[in-house]
Amino acid sequence: MSITLETATVGSLDEVVEAVASWQQDGGSVQLHPGDLGWNSSFGADALARSLRVWRRDGLILAAGMVEDGLIRMAVAPTVDRDESFAAQLLADLSDPERGVLPAGSASVEARYGAAFRELLHQNDWVADESWTPLRRDLTEKVEEWGLRIEIVDQSNAPERIAVHRASFPNSTLTLERWQAVAASAPYRRARCLLGYDAHDIPVAAATVWSAGPGRPGLLEPLGVHQDHRGHGYGKAISLAAAAALQDLGASSATVCTPTTNTAGVAAYASAGFKELPPTTDFRRKA
Template structure:
């Protein structure tokens, strides 16, 4: 049976989250994580559903795509279909036909796991490589050291402080209490925690959100940031260590993060927190 493409209804989003959760493995290359959808959930369930594309075969989910913007698709497949040429051909055809409602005509990018058959299919139809990304992973089988920060897990009463930290750490961010509430209402957040780090003076200096995919599977940090007034003091490293400790408590086997390779400072921060770089991943780009 051929693969079928659809945009899920809001009540089908839980199926996509469950599939992404089950596909996470320390043996697999970095791929789309349930936390990626979970963080986007801040925009509401309707917008999240509109951003997702699902490929099914015989009713089973074979691949999940996430439009992280109108012209950027982040995509992964079921592990046993990573090298499936028929699925790769179908997805490539869908990406190159704007009438199928995945990507528009013109310049677009696709994020595809390393080693996927889709890379070859896209190359054959004229897609080149684009921005380099550095995935990093920290194993969580050994005890995690103390971060040096006092860590609070965010609940509704800390949501305003969490939102303010996000806006300070990321210029142009419009994160708000309402967005935190929307994110926290999604199914992916059942396995997530928002963290705030306080220094020795009691100042809120850093924040991170961690997403578990369940016991024995890799978790994700998305996002991590340091307050603009408290940079250059090691708080980025510290909040990453704290994030690793929380994911270990949730049963995660490892913690993953990915950052543009051009952000050498970010790569250095993660490495200082015990994260080891993995092989670079390159986006696929269609120029026209």
Template sequence: MTVVMTTPSVRDLDRLAGVLSSWQVDAGPLHLHPGDLGWHSSRGAVQTAASLRVWSRAGRILAIGLLDGPDGLLRMALDPHLRDEDALCRQLAADVTDPVRGVLEEGDAVVEARGAERFSQLLSEEGWQPDEPWTPLHRDVSGGVDDERVRGAGVRIEIIDASRVDPWVSVHWSAFKGTPFGDEERRALRERWLTMAGGPFYHRARSLAAFDSDDHAVAVTTVWLAGPGRPGLVEPMGVHRDHRGRGYGAAISVAAAAALREMGSSSVAVCAESSNAAAVATYVAAGFTAREPVVDLRRACQGRG
């Protein structure tokens, strides 16, 4: 039967999140997770649906891809039972490689397809090259989560809702932007968080903030459930630039693990750029185990380095 690629509608998003959830396993690769869709949904459900590509055959979903941002990044997950099927992987490679097919435009592009070895091999044969390495990290929470790191850092952890979003967005901006945080930037980021929290995935999520003894918000995270007995995702986690080096990143990561255990997760997963040694060390300090680095595949525009 023919493999068909489609762009879903908003009404399909809940089903797609459910399919992605069923593909998450503790020992499996850290591929596209329903939490990735959740974090992306801060752009709105309509845009999130428009950014997705779904491959199916006879009504069965075989692969899902998320066009994540304006820089030609396609993040993918394949049905674990069909990950090495040659016909499927050849179809995926053809659709991703040919701009006419409506996945990636011409020019620079990156495909993240962790665990999909046959698909990655086919892209390599088409001239795609290894990109920068990433380090997957994993923490088993089935036996409980010791909150010693949280207590040792001297912080309290709060669940963030719409009435308490300002501290969360302030820390996030500092952690990932680091530029002056004016009223316009605050309003925009606040609206994005509220859009995410009111979207189709947030019933699977929880946002947390760590406050120090002076009541300053110092670290934040959002965690995403894939379902009972499956690995949850930390996306994102950040520490305010004025409060780094004090163990707050490890503390909020332990709190993230505890929250996901409470929500029913069997383990917690996150992926950090291998070049970001501080991020990897923070998660290791929070009880995560670093796995073998993985690389995405990059297609460089002809004539460019």
């Protein structure tokens, strides 16, 4: 059975998104999600496709990775979780710069799933890199009230959503055009962008939630509170609103992954009923 590596095309994006969506499962690690693809479509479908690497066996997609500045974020099908031959091919492709995945020298892999692949990385001198804390909230029970007025973002209030995002993440370069590209992406067909307003109708928090389909874990990406309005519980409130939106979309759970060093963020999610899971690290290849 032959394993092939290809760069995605605009025409194959729907197939890749659906494959990645189908691999999301409760009880597993929080791996690359359709929401990650959707948020990274802000530069357009062409740019997203160029960043994606797809591994097939006999035509069936079994792994996908999104390349960003010497880092590849991986999603692996549960059917090849312990497939050593498939894992060996992944490692070979990531290790050879001529394969067009990662450059020579220092590089990183986000591989939170795929037992055989992770073991091979360990065995081949890929060392622990940045630590991330995944959190998950079960959505089988009704989500409690959150205390913010929530609007679903559309063209009319998108500028406010962008302003909140840029005030939440000072290094952000999000623009109206880039938000429109996200909203036009294939993953956004099962997504919602939320904007939270305080008692004075001031926009103070925002989040985008991404469904992978009914009965599968949904993702919060991104979520932020305006830097001028922190310390009022709005992080908890927008997290609860995001969980409720995913529940309405049919998600089995709400998931998020944040840097372990982001202790305030971890605490906000925990206060909104998200269960903190064991931290996981990326893998880094030394230069």
